[in-house]
Amino acid sequence: MSHYVGRGTVLELGLEMWSRRRWLVLVVFAMTLASAVGIATSLPNIYRSTATVLVERHQVPEAFVRSSVTGELETRLQTISQGIMSRGKLDDLITRLGLYPDLRDRVPAEAVVEQMRRDIKLELREVAQQMTGRSATVSFNLSYRGRDPETVAKVANTLATLYVEENSKVREQQASQAAQFLRIQLAEAKNRVDAQEAGVRDFRARHTGELPQQMGVNLATLERLQAQLHLNSANQLRARDQRMRQQAESYPEVVRVKAEIAALERELAGAKPDGNSAADAAALDEPDAEIKALKAEEQRLRRDINAYQRRVESSPQREQEFQELSRGFVTAKETYDSLLKRYEDAQLSENLEQSRQGEQFRILDSAIPAKQPLAPNRIRLILVGVLLSMGTAAAAMVVAERLDTSFHTFDELRSFARVPVLASIPHVASAAETARLARRRWLATVSIALGLALVVLAAHHVAHENEQLVRILSRGVS
Template sequence: MDDKQRRKGWDGLIEVWNRRKWLAILLFAGPFVATVSLALALPDLYRSTATVLVEHQQVPESFVKASVTGEAEIRLQTISQEIMSRSRILDLITHFNLYPEFRGRVPLEGLVERMRRDIQLELKEMHQQTANPGATIAFSLSYRGRDPETVAQVTNSLASMYVEANVKMRGRQATETVVLLKAQLEEMKRRQEEQERRLSEFKHRHMGELPEQMQANLATLQGLNADLHLNSQNQIRITERRDKLAKELVEASVGGSARGAASGPDTLPGRLERSRVELTELRTRASEKHPDVIRLKGEIAALEHKLTELAREAKLDPAQTAVLVTSPTELKQVLRDVDAELKAVKAEEQRLRKDLATYQRRVEKSPQHEQEFQQLERDYKMTKDLYYSLLQRYEDAQLAGNMEQRQKGEQFRILDSAIPSKSPAAPNRLKLILIGLILSTGLAAGAVLLAEQRDTTFHKVEDLRAFTKVPVLVSIPRIVTDADRRRSHWQFCLRTTASGLSLVLIIGVTYYVAHGNEPLVWLLGGGRS
């Protein structure tokens, strides 16, 4: 039973094939021939890739801080925009004679856009387990084209351009940083000198009245008050002494007159007075070392000693003794000295009071100048701190600039140069043919099934008997005449010719579409167009 059903199924398929074979052959051959023609007509495209390593700063940042900041991704985007510029792309097209088949037919802007699409940049980032996840450690540059040797040369040239552009960009940024910091440093130095000049002028203009001199002024005031008190005491003492000397001078004048009238020149006071007069006259003619001057001094001293002894024996008071011994001339001289001393003390009092007033005024004005002085000093300190901060940053920028000149900073290094590809990157012809084979087979099978489902005719007596209960009495086979055979032959020839011409047309159209069509290659291959 199973064998009979299996044989019946195969017989049904053979019958369907016999009825629909030309439909299946045409619907299979058309797409398949188009696919094969397309796969064979598409141009071979090659791709070469160069890997560029992003080397970080070789000198630790704890020693030299880099003046070029920013992530490598941002710098790569900036460099890409510079390299992908119209002038750079046209230079590459001219140098390597790229796209010769499109020159003259495509505008320059079209060639530039085409090469931009043919260049691909891919970043390679760190894994998430690293200390700095997401950071770019390398990137790959690739270029596609028809000639593998030219493609490799263009790729290496692009990689070299990225390396050179990175060096120039970092050097330019470091130089601009140094120039900017130098200008700011000069401006800050000028501001510092201006603040220092203003502070110096304020100190000079208000010398002695500054808040920082308050304690010194108070200590000076205290010392001046003490000196003024001492000066007052000295004036009292000198005044009492002067009054006493004036009284002695009066007594000496009265006592000398009485003594000169009562006693002769041979008495001790008379001899003492006469010796003093002689000494005074002799000093006008001789020096102190003259023998006569020395002799008179000795006589005067001896006479004063004798008079002092006599006054002590007579029990005279000291004032009477001084009157007896001292002459009115000496008392006048002493009185003049005392007057001069009193005058000097009073002059010192005036000076002390003047200084006292000056320092008192300074102490009173110190709080008035304190706020202004603090503002000037604060501005000066801030400017000074900012100046030294800029100076440190300027020195760091100079070191960073020297490091960039020696290429010790973050650099790009070509890790793997591009080499000519041995096999084309696209198209994958075998894949395209297999896909065409599957699609053609499916299309043919689907068309046959659809035709069978829409066909309402009966091809066998069994089909008619299964469809109706009316008995089939007679089955007349088809009668084929010679005319029918000739007509069938001509129809076969026409169909074969039309099918052949259709296939040739399909091949021609697909070849015309696919020949040199690079965007179609990348579109069919799943790449960028």
């Protein structure tokens, strides 16, 4: 019966329990420690190899050739990692290199791929830039852990090669896509420029003479036509005056007197009529013909003046329409020129990436097989096993004491019965009982030995080739 209130110190109680339960404590301690040591010694070794990849900046200065591949290096690394860590890539790598043979027989392919993702580690190395103060990635480490050191190093180098190739592929693809996009945009801009140019040509053809550039010519021509019209009017007045004088001279009385005078002159001169009457008739008709011609010329001049006046009057509207067309053409031409410059830069960038002169990854240090395992840390596991064994043994001793209902001392009996104890009779064992106790000790010893053996075998069976257990026990180890 366990009533220890007021009975000595904790140390004294512990010594009393140890004296009664030492064999139980030793057996539990031995069993627990044997299992811990068996697990620690039977766990497989896990090795890790690391490859270092250097980030080489542009070999051609960006002042000469500007790269069309934009975005931070860290972002591109994450994109490349997502591609390499995809199920298809890793599954192909697992099959090609024969990784996780035991695990593939026990779990689905998705679980194997997920385990490989956990075994791969990407670590960036950054330095602070003096000019901007920002951190820049100069290299990164690719690590892989596994059972066989040779295979682990091979996988790490394969992953590093995949990163190098994938980076070149991604940069070439981005440069090519940028050039292709600009090529399409440039063709569309060229079509817009051609359409605007055709519109300007059609506008000029439809409104010839009304364009703003022709305003000065139209005004000069209009002024010249008005001067010609003024001169025509003066000529018409002169022709009308001449005709009026000729008409005045052709009156009958004037004509008769002129005929008599002419006859007298001929008689005196003894000459014949010389046909001047016909000439005089023609002279009479000449002013009418001139007036008719001047009137026709006046009509033509007035038509031309009206036409040029309409051109001058419509010139402001045509100027506004032409400015709108010109503005659209200039905008389209500027856009085309800008896209053409960008397209030329994109072509240079594409050639730069194809010739591997841009930012590239280069394997600086290849992974080599590790000589020392990364896990498990057997010494640490054994020390933890010792502590766990001691705790388990102490717990077993306390539980045994709690479950024991017998009295071991007079004080326990007195505290329980509250009656006086008169005497204590010791146990006197007979020869048969002594022999029986000896057989029990022998059987117990054999049982304990067999139990220890079974515990060690069970620990070996559980821990042998159990990589998952190694990763669980070594969780947190970098």
